[in-house]
Amino acid sequence: MKRRELLLGGPAGLFMPALTARAGAGGEVLEALPGKRALIRRAFRPPNFETPLAGLVPEFTPNDLFFVRYHLAGIPEVDARTWRLSVGGTSAAHPLSLSLRDLHENFTTVELAAVNQCSGNRRGLFTPRVPGVQWGNGAMGNARWRGVRLKDVLERAGIVPGALEVWYRGADHAVLPATPDFQKSLPLARALDESTLIAWEMNGRALPHLNGAPARLVVPGWTGTYWMKHLTELRLEPKPLENFWMKAAYRLPAAAFPGDQFPSQQTPDSKPITEILVNSLITAPLPGARLRRGHAATLSGKAWDNGAGIVGVAVSTDGGAQWRDARLGRDLGRFAWREFSLPLDTSRPGPLEAWVRARSRDGTAQPDRLTFNPSGYHDNIVQKVRVTIV
Amino acid sequence: MKHAVAGLIPCLLALTGTGVALGTASPGEPVVPLKDGAGRAVTAGLCAVCHSLEYIPANAPAMDRAGWQKTVQKMRERFGAPIDEAQARAIVDYLAANYADKR
Numbered sequence: 001m002k003r004r005e006l007l008l009g010g011p012a013g014l015f016m017p018a019l020t021a022r023a024g025a026g027g028e029v030l031e032a033l034p035g036k037r038a039l040i041r042r043a044f045r046p047p048n049f050e051t052p053l054a055g056l057v058p059e060f061t062p063n064d065l066f067f068v069r070y071h072l073a074g075i076p077e078v079d080a081r082t083w084r085l086s087v088g089g090t091s092a093a094h095p096l097s098l099s100l101r102d103l104h105e106n107f108t109t110v111e112l113a114a115v116n117q118c119s120g121n122r123r124g125l126f127t128p129r130v131p132g133v134q135w136g137n138g139a140m141g142n143a144r145w146r147g148v149r150l151k152d153v154l155e156r157a158g159i160v161p162g163a164l165e166v167w168y169r170g171a172d173h174a175v176l177p178a179t180p181d182f183q184k185s186l187p188l189a190r191a192l193d194e195s196t197l198i199a200w201e202m203n204g205r206a207l208p209h210l211n212g213a214p215a216r217l218v219v220p221g222w223t224g225t226y227w228m229k230h231l232t233e234l235r236l237e238p239k240p241l242e243n244f245w246m247k248a249a250y251r252l253p254a255a256a257f258p259g260d261q262f263p264s265q266q267t268p269d270s271k272p273i274t275e276i277l278v279n280s281l282i283t284a285p286l287p288g289a290r291l292r293r294g295h296a297a298t299l300s301g302k303a304w305d306n307g308a309g310i311v312g313v314a315v316s317t318d319g320g321a322q323w324r325d326a327r328l329g330r331d332l333g334r335f336a337w338r339e340f341s342l343p344l345d346t347s348r349p350g351p352l353e354a355w356v357r358a359r360s361r362d363g364t365a366q367p368d369r370l371t372f373n374p375s376g377y378h379d380n381i382v383q384k385v386r387v388t389i390v
Numbered sequence: 391m392k393h394a395v396a397g398l399i400p401c402l403l404a405l406t407g408t409g410v411a412l413g414t415a416s417p418g419e420p421v422v423p424l425k426d427g428a429g430r431a432v433t434a435g436l437c438a439v440c441h442s443l444e445y446i447p448a449n450a451p452a453m454d455r456a457g458w459q460k461t462v463q464k465m466r467e468r469f470g471a472p473i474d475e476a477q478a479r480a481i482v483d484y485l486a487a488n489y490a491d492k493r
Binding site: 021029041042043044045046073128129130131132133134174175176177178179180244248 | 416418419420439440441442444445448449451452453457461468469470471472492
């Protein structure tokens with residue numbers, strides 16, 4: 001495979017011309033990576049950049065505002081014309097090597113809308129603070145993903161009885177040979193779910209380089225750690241993948257949270273993070289906003305879950321005594337987020353705090369309090385915004 | 391499959407007496423002025439082999455000495471960072487003295 005290496009740490013200087021760093025409203029540094037508009041820089045190398053709140057307002061998050069998250073700093077620019085996807089493993093009867101054209105021409109193309117949310121989204125808001133990339137609210141986005149079903153590709157390779165997991169990796173790599181490659185796995189059942197895709201397009205355009213071009217995995221309802229970028233290899237295997245990224249990272253205390261099971265990766269003490277929990281984000285008004293008394297003002301935002309579907313978003317402006325349901329926006333699909341809005345009563349001057357609690361069709365709702373876990377995952381507590389009416 | 395690795399070769403700006411090779415500051419990488427203190431050079435040099443240095447101040451609010459100990463151990467044992475024991479001690483001492491703001 002011949003490809004141009006874009007090493008963030010490399011000598012090519014490809015990042016130089018596009019760099020425009022400036023201070024954002026919250027003291028954060030905003031910086032435009034190649035192909036992107038200004039994002040909040042959490043780390044430069046490997047690049048971890050999140051979407052500013054304004055970028056989370058549209059129904060679909062623009063590609064050039066979509067968050068960027070890498071574990072390892074070797075990030076090759078893969079040539080879509082020569083890219084091959086290897087499909088094999090111990091439990092594959094007919095190993096394949098597929099080009100992008102093979103995927104286009106020999107499989108059914110499908111499209112779905114889904115939230116891609118990093119497992120560690122909001123880690124920087126955790127109390128007590130925990131180590132890791134200190135994300136705010138923007139390590140997430142909602143997009144239309146177009147590609148083929150992973151199921152169709154795996155079935156073409158012949159799934160041998162006894163297959164347990166699908167192991168997969170991408171073209172990005174570590175700086176040091178001794179660093180474990182970012183390889184992940186899915187339980188076979190999740191890999192065969194009709195919603196799990198190998199996607200080459202988001203929002204009607206080719207995937208941006210920094211979002212996994214030429215093709216990536218899309219695992220709707222599950223957190224971003226499973227959405228492998230720059231996908232190069234799929235393996236059907238009869239045993240659990242044992243590496244740092246499965247056995248040590250991206251794990252939760254065994255009994256702490258709801259969510260799909262991943263039996264082959266569970267221990268008595270811990271389990272891998274799997275599904276996104278029901279959650280919401282207030283996009284307006286902004287924290288600390290001064291709203292004019294008697295003028296119309298609307299509370300609005302997004303609510304999402306694991307794909308069960310949002311059934312309601314309740315709002316309280318009296319500290320949780322009374323709740324009113326917000327109006328839900330159009331349904332973009334069960335894995336997408338759902339817009340909500342509710343007019344605010346601005347008739348009385350003074351401070352106003354609005355609380356938002358989303359409810360899922362699966363019976364769960366956003367909790368009042370954070371469940372601590374050492375990696376800072378699953379911050380889905382009731383969202384609050386404090387403003388002043390003047 | 392060919393990977394260009396030129397950028398991975400640590401700049402051989404060996405620090406006098408320590409033999410520490412400075413890490414790879416990449417083009418456009420923000421300069422992160424780490425606080426003055428014993429162990430700053432070895433910390434900056436070795437941590438920057440794999441990642442930019444803003445990971446250090448960004449994580450300070452979540453860190454105490456034990457946290458840094460665990461992190462440096464992870465970098466050595468899990469990620470294969472070429473840090474020997476004496477260097478690890480110096481790095482942990484430096485980070486614990488300057489970037490351990492956990493309360």
